[in-house]
Amino acid sequence: MQTERATVTRRDLLFLIGAVSGSAAMYHAMTSLGFASDSGYKGPIALGGDPKGASVLILGAGLAGMTAALELRKAGYKVRILEFNNRPGGRNWTLRGGDSYTELGGFRQTCEFEPGLYINPGPWRIPYHHRALLDYCKRLGVALEPFIQLNHNAFLHAAGAFGGVPQRIRDIKTDFQGQISELLAKVTQQGRLDEAVSKEDREILLQALKSWGALDANYAYKANLVSGDFRGYARAPGGGLGAAPVPGEPVQLSEILKSRLWRYLQNFALHTFQATMFQPVGGMDAIGKAFAREVGDLIRFDAKVTRIRQDDRGVTVTYTDLKSPATPQQAKADWCVCTIPLSILSQIPIDVSGRMKAAIDAVPYMPSVKIGLQFKRRFWEEDEAIYGGISYTDLPIRQIAYPNTGFNNTGKGVLLGGYLFGGRNAYEFTAMLPAERVARAVELGARLHPQYASEYENGIAVAWHRVPFTLGCAGSWTDQARVEHYDNLCQIDGRIVLAGEHASYIPAWQEGAILSSLDAIARLHDRVVKQ
């Protein structure tokens, strides 16, 4: 009996927590017990209880703001959203032919891509474990397709290695793995791992190394048909006369080590980037548009927030209508969910506690630059058999990403010709004029793909510190800042609660924005219902 008592199921426990402490506590408990899935998402939020006509003003119509709007209206709140841009989505954004974009400084670009071609200047891929975002995509009817993170036939490139010639990912990956396996097999056979590996395990380890590392019968990794099965061939098996495969020569371990190309392999191993990843069909902004179909009627666009006040009766937000800026406007509500990026919120006078204000002021914003380039033909597919995925380089452009859609089309194509995230080069590219960023990306990318020279047509570049609605890419938390400020940032302060990727442990990801929003509104709702 006693043992049975002790084995309370997780579901029982959650029920008890929910009954005693309310839905926010239950939401937290579910998260900490890992109930539903990796990112802590537990399925559609249920805001039970009557808000008794309470009103909520939401600042920002990005994914955090629109998630809050959708769920709070459903729960019975009177909801309004103020949005700086004249479109919904915020950083969930796609640029297509005909779009024009003016960055800070007044530099205007018009995208000249062919119909159907685009780049996502902000988020562009969705991990399979970002369950909240995937669930909203499902509920809102956003069609998804695979985003290819690892393409074995794409390139790894180091300007100072292999004479500047890019290497195929499969060669580096297989040859690195194979030669490490060979080394490990050698020391295992020499008995030098006897202390770490038991006698029975030793034989199994050798078998595993042979299988995993493509070693031959003598536990050697060399040019033969065993390694060829993994890395491909100098001449692939064919049909008819002279069709026998010819193995290629492995890249020597010492060359791989010195080239530092091994460091890119983690881009295919990290949990965040593991298969399967997704992208919305036709552009990331399909998600923002789908949210806007639900809550678009609540959004006031072109509204620049200039002041946020609260007292014990409600919240008053002053804003400028950018279309008639002469007269400041006011919006009032009982509660406020503020999703304005901290880079901007830190400049807006706001009535919150000193601790929350200190948290708002504690988060610098990361630099990031993306450059889209249109080419006359999909030469990466036609000439190099690269279908989707990403090539990595130590050149300032860092990566070239190939479209994961429209394969084998004969028409034009758009590459992500550079994605600089954090670091010096991202600042340097930000400081350039847009046309110059594009020109440098074309010049540098030609070192991986010489076809750039004859096939390039036009391009567009977005540097996130120049983006008028964010002044930066995403919040950059240090461990120390998390300890000191994170909880203070996320607390409900009187009648105001913050949400967005900056109020999450998944910075710069849409999942962080949505989870932060769900957590914020669950706590807010508890407070409202208990009043």
Next chain:
Amino acid sequence: MSETPGSVRRGKASRRGAVVATSWATLLLFAFPVFAQGTGPSASEPALSQGFGFVEKSGEALFTSVCQGCHMSDGKGATGAGTYPSLAGNGNLGSSGYPIGIVINGQRGMPPFGAMMNDEQVAAVVNYVRTHFGNRYEDAVTAEDVRSVRR
């Protein structure tokens, strides 16, 4: 697919790419004369950093390669949903310790640059800003001043 012929083709094409790259650089030089004084490996193109720190050394090069990303080429900043403050005629620059501290530690949304610029670089860019854009502060700061702010 044979690897050797592929490499040869790539090699040839790379040289072709290099020619085009040069013409791009020439074009850039023409369009953006500010880079004529660039500190890069070749005088004809702007520097791009390779290590962890910025490669630019002079205050002007650091300003045009880093600071102007937000504060703009005229130092006057810009305004969208928020504002990048103007450095032009900015009274806060009067006390030299203030800009040194901000370049090193950042402020609110502004990222810290202390780890990416050495003491000489911080001093150079602070001196540049304090003597340009309508600022006329004669008391130049030194690398030693920067070191003391870093502690």
